[in-house]
Amino acid sequence: MTRLRIDLAYDGGGFYGWATQPHIRTVQGTIEAALHKLLRVPDHDPDEPLRLVVAGRTDTGVHASHQVCHLDIDESTLARAVGHMKVPAVTALEHRLQRLLPTDIAIHRVSVAPDGFDARFSALERTYVYRIADRASEVDPRLRGCVLHIDDTLDLDAMNRAAAMTLGLHDFGSFATPNPGGTTIREVKRAAWTRVPSRPLVPARDDVATHGTGDARDAARVCGDATGGYVTPTLESGLVCFTIVADAFARNMVRSLVNACVAVGIGKRDLDWFAGKMAVPKREGSTGPIAPQGLTLEHVAYPPDDELASRAEAIRAVRTLP
Amino acid sequence: MTRLRIDLAYDGGGFYGWATQPHIRTVQGTIEAALHKLLRVPDHDPDEPLRLVVAGRTDTGVHASHQVCHLDIDESTLARAVGHMKVPAVTALEHRLQRLLPTDIAIHRVSVAPDGFDARFSALERTYVYRIADRASEVDPRLRGCVLHIDDTLDLDAMNRAAAMTLGLHDFGSFATPNPGGTTIREVKRAAWTRVPSRPLVPARDDVATHGTGDARDAARVCGDATGGYVTPTLESGLVCFTIVADAFARNMVRSLVNACVAVGIGKRDLDWFAGKMAVPKREGSTGPIAPQGLTLEHVAYPPDDELASRAEAIRAVRTLP
Numbered sequence: 001m002t003r004l005r006i007d008l009a010y011d012g013g014g015f016y017g018w019a020t021q022p023h024i025r026t027v028q029g030t031i032e033a034a035l036h037k038l039l040r041v042p043d044h045d046p047d048e049p050l051r052l053v054v055a056g057r058t059d060t061g062v063h064a065s066h067q068v069c070h071l072d073i074d075e076s077t078l079a080r081a082v083g084h085m086k087v088p089a090v091t092a093l094e095h096r097l098q099r100l101l102p103t104d105i106a107i108h109r110v111s112v113a114p115d116g117f118d119a120r121f122s123a124l125e126r127t128y129v130y131r132i133a134d135r136a137s138e139v140d141p142r143l144r145g146c147v148l149h150i151d152d153t154l155d156l157d158a159m160n161r162a163a164a165m166t167l168g169l170h171d172f173g174s175f176a177t178p179n180p181g182g183t184t185i186r187e188v189k190r191a192a193w194t195r196v197p198s199r200p201l202v203p204a205r206d207d208v209a210t211h212g213t214g215d216a217r218d219a220a221r222v223c224g225d226a227t228g229g230y231v232t233p234t235l236e237s238g239l240v241c242f243t244i245v246a247d248a249f250a251r252n253m254v255r256s257l258v259n260a261c262v263a264v265g266i267g268k269r270d271l272d273w274f275a276g277k278m279a280v281p282k283r284e285g286s287t288g289p290i291a292p293q294g295l296t297l298e299h300v301a302y303p304p305d306d307e308l309a310s311r312a313e314a315i316r317a318v319r320t321l322p
Numbered sequence: 323m324t325r326l327r328i329d330l331a332y333d334g335g336g337f338y339g340w341a342t343q344p345h346i347r348t349v350q351g352t353i354e355a356a357l358h359k360l361l362r363v364p365d366h367d368p369d370e371p372l373r374l375v376v377a378g379r380t381d382t383g384v385h386a387s388h389q390v391c392h393l394d395i396d397e398s399t400l401a402r403a404v405g406h407m408k409v410p411a412v413t414a415l416e417h418r419l420q421r422l423l424p425t426d427i428a429i430h431r432v433s434v435a436p437d438g439f440d441a442r443f444s445a446l447e448r449t450y451v452y453r454i455a456d457r458a459s460e461v462d463p464r465l466r467g468c469v470l471h472i473d474d475t476l477d478l479d480a481m482n483r484a485a486a487m488t489l490g491l492h493d494f495g496s497f498a499t500p501n502p503g504g505t506t507i508r509e510v511k512r513a514a515w516t517r518v519p520s521r522p523l524v525p526a527r528d529d530v531a532t533h534g535t536g537d538a539r540d541a542a543r544v545c546g547d548a549t550g551g552y553v554t555p556t557l558e559s560g561l562v563c564f565t566i567v568a569d570a571f572a573r574n575m576v577r578s579l580v581n582a583c584v585a586v587g588i589g590k591r592d593l594d595w596f597a598g599k600m601a602v603p604k605r606e607g608s609t610g611p612i613a614p615q616g617l618t619l620e621h622v623a624y625p626p627d628d629e630l631a632s633r634a635e636a637i638r639a640v641r642t643l644p
Binding site for chain 1: 331332333385387425426427428430449451460461462463464466467468471511512514516518519521523524525551552554556557558563565567618620621623
């Protein structure tokens with residue numbers, strides 16, 4: 001058996017989440033079906049299950065730019081990926097998957113996983129970003145699939161005071177649906193709201209040579225470079241972004257926290273309410289999850305190769321405690 | 323009569339271009355239908371034509387982030403926008419249009435146009451950007467509606483040498499379809515290919531206070547900030563972008579130039595071929611237009627208010643010469 005690591009991205013808009021479900025279009029189901037097809041393994045063959053194990057199970061409509069999963073596969077099955085290609089089997093599988101999958105899934109890389117690697121249990125932390133266009137942002141219809149439009153003005157200072165309360169080890173029971181037998185205790189390492197500065201998409205002409213463009217100068221140039229011409233800003237200029245990093249996330253946790261912060265940011269709830277929700281972890285009376293399209297799983301961090309196995313063992317032990 | 327200036331954006335993916343056509347979904351047709359509905363003017367009323375005049379007529383599938391059009395409207399018709407709102411008629415029209423239109427069109431602003439303003443004939447220059455993900459870029463499925471994926475490595479130096487040949491006043495007959503009775507002579511003021519630097523979406527933590535982030539330091543931090551954590555890059559990091567600015571563009575001109583530059587960039591054509599196409603303007607033997615989804619009209623520049631009318635007269639004269 002060989003364990004492969006698959007790095008990938010997807011637009012979640014056309015999927016009912018990650019996890020395979022019968023008769024429903026999911027990311028896992030779509031990739032597993034492609035694997036069965038190109039490796040000529042009959043579907044549901046109990047002797048050759050091609051099953052992906054993922055770092056972050058995303059909900060319906062949630063995107064991923066850098067998702068990670070692993071696949072255990074027989075050497076002889078993997079070898080079928082080569083066909084007439086003159087490349088190693090793993091490279092052949094990467095190319096064929098890239099070509100076979102629909103355009104809303106992109107395979108970044110397929111590689112042989114290092115010893116002890118487990119996409120889910122070896123992971124140290126996950127980074128999610130939620131993107132919002134509020135009244136102070138310019139709405140860009142090209143981004144409507146990955147940015148939530150809120151027709152209100154957000155108080156980022158208040159939202160950051162709420163976000164700061166989530167830092168550290170807490171029971172996020174007010175903001176998450178527990179799995180049966182699981183806990184909602186998680187460690188948040190970073191949580192911050194920022195308005196993306198207005199920056200030029202490409203460096204201004206007179207900066208190309210020197211390759212040093214300061215943000216403050218950038219901002220001043222978005223509507224005019226040294227010669228008075230228009231400079232195109234980056235797509236995300238002016239958007240409000242929430243970045244949250246944690247060891248792991250309970251179900252619905254990011255979207256529920258975002259919804260609670262937005263309720264504070266538009267003045268519908270106050271910081272005392274948020275503090276109460278953090279102090280007494282119960283779902284009743286809390287805000288539910290906000291719309292999925294603004295959310296993207298951006299990164300999964302793993303420890304150095306020689307710590308992969310011990311990390312996986314430690315996490316597996318924690319998650320299976322009574 | 324009042325002339326209104328309308329600043330707007332749209333995702334062109336769901337439209338058969340800008341210009342109204344019977345029984346087909348176009349941007350102009352969709353907005354004019356909304357205007358007729360909310361101002362209660364019967365469709366095709368010859369006494370009250372609500373017709374938009376646009377700065378840049380975009381083709382099927384082409385986007386606009388900052389399009390400009392104008393509308394001449396009776397004061398009494400405009401007044402119907404107010405309804406129960408306690409705001410000026412122009413503000414009311416802006417709000418109602420924003421709410422009535424589908425999410426693939428965004429109205430940035432509706433304002434009373436200054437004297438002499440003509441969205442098409444007063445314009446000084448138009449800026450278009452074409453976005454490509456090549457083999458050196460990371461493919462992001464969230465952006466597949468506004469970025470073209472090319473499974474090849476682009477030689478940006480060669481493409482920039484081709485682009486440099488387009489600068490100045492030329493007959494772009496090799497790269498454009500002339501309108502009946504029109505010319506394909508245009509003045510290109512800027513044309514450059516750039517790979518977008520990899521930059522963090524939000525400033526790194528220790529820079530938030532000082533608010534000065536250099537590009538070189540940014541690039542080094544995309545995969546790790548001062549504390550070793552992951553920093554999310556901007557959506558366009560690593561993409562190849564073509565920026566072109568001209569007084570105006572002939573039909574299919576930007577997409578045909580992009581296709582010709584890409585042919586040079588992948589080695590299918592050489593620079594001598596491109597130089598020949600610039601020297602002898604004829605459509606035969608030239609590359610056709612590249613796919614529309616990578617193209618966005620990003621900006622339309624107008625002169626100061628006191629030069630609007632004279633600019634419009636001058637351009638109208640040029641365009642109507644025999």
